[in-house]
Amino acid sequence: MYRRLLINIYQVRNGLIHTQNTRLPSTKCKERESFAPVIWAPCTARPLGTSSISFSENKENSTSLSEDKEKRPEENEAKEEVNTDGQKSTEISNATLTLQLETEPVDKPEDSKQVEKTKSGKESLLELLGAMKVEVTTVRKIRPSKTPRMSERPDQEPMESTHSMFQHATAKGSQQQGTLNPALVAAVSAAASTLPNRHQAESELLKQLRKHEAVPDTQRRADGQNIGHIIADMKVGGRKTNGRSSARPTSQIRFDDDGKGYTQDRGITGELDAVRRRKSPFTSKRLNIFTAGMEQDTLSVLGPTLWDIDLANQIVQATNQAPRNGFEEMIQWTKEGKLWQYPINNEAGLEEEASVPFHEHVFLEKHLDESFPRQGPVRHFMELVITGLAKNHHLTVQQKKEHIDWFRDYFRQKDDVLKEAEA
């Protein structure tokens, strides 16, 4: 029941926002939003009076409200169709909620016409209720007692809290139905019949109603927020038995935590998606022929066979290999070896020198050892030569060696001259 109520409230508020969006100019939006806490109140067991101010403010939009009144149940109906586990009762309680909201401001102006209007509204609502499968929520229990009361005393000062209004209402109700109203009892049993264990639910409902009468007026004023408790109690009763209660726990949690009290993203499509994802055929059972960690017997692999080459060729032919822009064409050329490779590091063009370490380039003294004199001008000259070669990055190591070898030969040929000069 609690869950249903939550849904109701969620829907009513959605409806409110909907009407805001569609019908009301933005100035009235704020006043409208202040509705929300009022409806919010019963389910959180917050004192109901917190937002009574909003009621007084609502006086101004009473006309627009009464217009809304016609519209809203329809909206709720529409919503309910969308809702997957929507129940008839949501509609009823929605209607009662809206009525509860609307009658009050409407009644306040001292206008008999208005009162009549409310009454007719109430009548139509009752008709609506009659047409539905009767399920009574706690809110409804309050309503029949409260609304006549409201219409009786239209002069009520606007600042009075809703809390006290509820108190008045229930007090009046208890006066009116010294013993429980037979219609109410019938309604309770009808409501209980929808629950799996009807007797428990029925007795619980009736007990709650009787409790209201037993409690003295003053005391009841003190813990008037018991409406919340009542609902909470009923939730427990319903939870135990209702198999479907776990159907949307997530939405409930979100509802409670979320400041807005509703979640718009959770549409029917979302739920359907979730259903689909669960049933994705790609996660279906497997054939169980192979074992996962199977080791393959290594066959002698002789590189690509003709078949492999053909497969690759077929794939290339089947796909679109045409370049889309100049760069892609250059990639193609690079792969074919037609294009100079674009440098990707500092070693571009080092193919033949790639395997030669740097010290081979820099430390060239070892090439001077054997055939050059240990000292003297030739040695000095050659040291200069290798210093120059060590800094030359244009030559390969091989070329540097050849360079040194050339000098070796040269000095060997000029050996006589050198000896003559005693160098």
Added chain:
Amino acid sequence: MASSCSQALRHHVCKSSRILQEIVIPKKKTWSKEAVLQALASTVNRDPTASDYRFQDDPYLTPKTSSEFKLFSLSQESGRNAAKYFISTYPKYFQKDYAQPHIPCLMPETLEAQIEEVSEAALIERIQMRKVKAAVDLYDQLQQAGTPVSLDVTNQLLDLICFYGDCDPAQENVPEQRNEETEDVQDEPQTKKGRASKASDKLKAAWKENNNAERIFALLSEPNTHSYSALIRGMVKYGAYSKAFSTYTDLLNNQLKADVSTFNALITAAPEVKEKYNEKWELIVDLLKQMAEQKVKPNLLTLNAVLKALRRCGTVGKSQAFPVISEMRALSIDPSLASYNHLLSIFYKPGAPFQGQTDILQEVMNEVSGKSFTPQDPDDAQFFITAVRICLDTKDIEQAYRVHELLGVGENWRLLGNDFQQNIYHARFFSLLCMMENIDVVLKWYRDLVPSVYYPSSNVMRDLLQVLDTDNRLDLIPQIWKDLKQLGHGNRQTLVEELLTLMAREKQNQEVQETFAECALDIKKMYDTGDRGKVMMSWTAGSLSDLVSVLLAAQRRQDAWEILKLFKTHNRVPSEELLDKFLTCIKESGDVNQALELVQISAGFCLPGTPKLIQRVQQEFLLSEQQKSMLSDLEIQTFNSD
């Protein structure tokens, strides 16, 4: 002091050692040769206003119609082929190597065998050059000479023979040429022809009894797995399915194991050797079980072969396709686009009614969307066409958008296939758009796709006209006409007539009427000139009267009058309403002489409405005596002729 100092030092060392531990030297990143170019290429987006990159060299050669596109792309390719042919045929003229460093692919290929003597090396050379006949002859010579040939080389020879079905390969062609015959049929639902030609290629050569492959195989003293594999694959490729299976039994009798490719070939052949769906599937399962027994790990091609075989297993396919995929997933073989293509084909048979299967496409799209695929199977390129066909059949625009989105991910565009397939894909996608979307969206796509990637056929253009009609945006017609003309559909009579009808049907505001009139005159030119070599369109009464009414609506009486004369020259009869309309128009300008001429024309056609026209002229115009008498003469004439 010292101790504190050392302590501090130790502390410092500890710290630094801890820091040292934390340093992770990154691994050297090796970039591919194309890394920079790939990065650069990824910065270039498609320009919807430009033509394909292939045609950007020369603006003169920018294709404007699908036939031009075909011609230009093929001529580029055939030019390359011709050059290659000459280089390879006359290698002696192309020996100078200018490139530094040497570029092997620019040098002529050697097509003649270099080794003349009878040896194993010569055999290897002939195998590499794919000369089937020469290789077989040489093998025989070697056998006669008593020279033993190693098993590996013999297996290679078997591969070669089996691959080409014991025939010398035809001159190798480059991809584009293959499409020549299929691309001619662009306006038709092509798939049939495309497939037929492919099938005919395959059936050209059949496996012959006791051909060289079997003969050489029989000569082998100890054939191994590779030999059997070559033989079985060859048999399957050339349609000797039952023979392939008996060879496989032979292999098992010799205590050998088959390899993956053998099993893949056998799975492909499975639906051919059995009749009933159940039997086919049982055979496949049997093969898979034998694979598991012989510890052969399946690969992606196995998965695709099984799925492809399931396409021919009717309802069994539907129930078994997903378990097969799950099985392969468990072996960490991820399906490629070809697998999904087979899957879609299993569930959506072309021409069959679709009930409740739309979500299979959705499931598949959930699986693939956002992923980038690399080509792994020749059938990969079929996926997009199949997917968009299903979207078109089920009118599922949402999934079509997802398919199109997938095409933009990574390198997936390559998997759309060749030009021909691209055309099919875009045609289907665009038809679906025309069917499902409103005109603004359709036009957005139209400007994006046409003509940079897609040259719509006349049928698709008619769809577009229908969209214009339904969304009441007929004012766009002159624009579309320009495109039509450019796309080479200006001489499609049905299309042009439809265009004229649409323009003539309703009265638009003055500005639009003006553009309509211009457009109509342009269309008239199309009728008059008729491009060289193209089919001339002939005027019909309907198209002429549509033309006249468009011109009249734009207050172009003189132009309309010219067209009216065309009725006579082309032996067409105008309708009475048209003449009536014309008369109303003449009346506005008060040109009595033209009114009389109109009546005369009407009388000339012996239209039954002529007396009415005469009456109108008599009543509505100020006539001179002479004119009056002329009219009464006409009246008598028509009366008499009746």
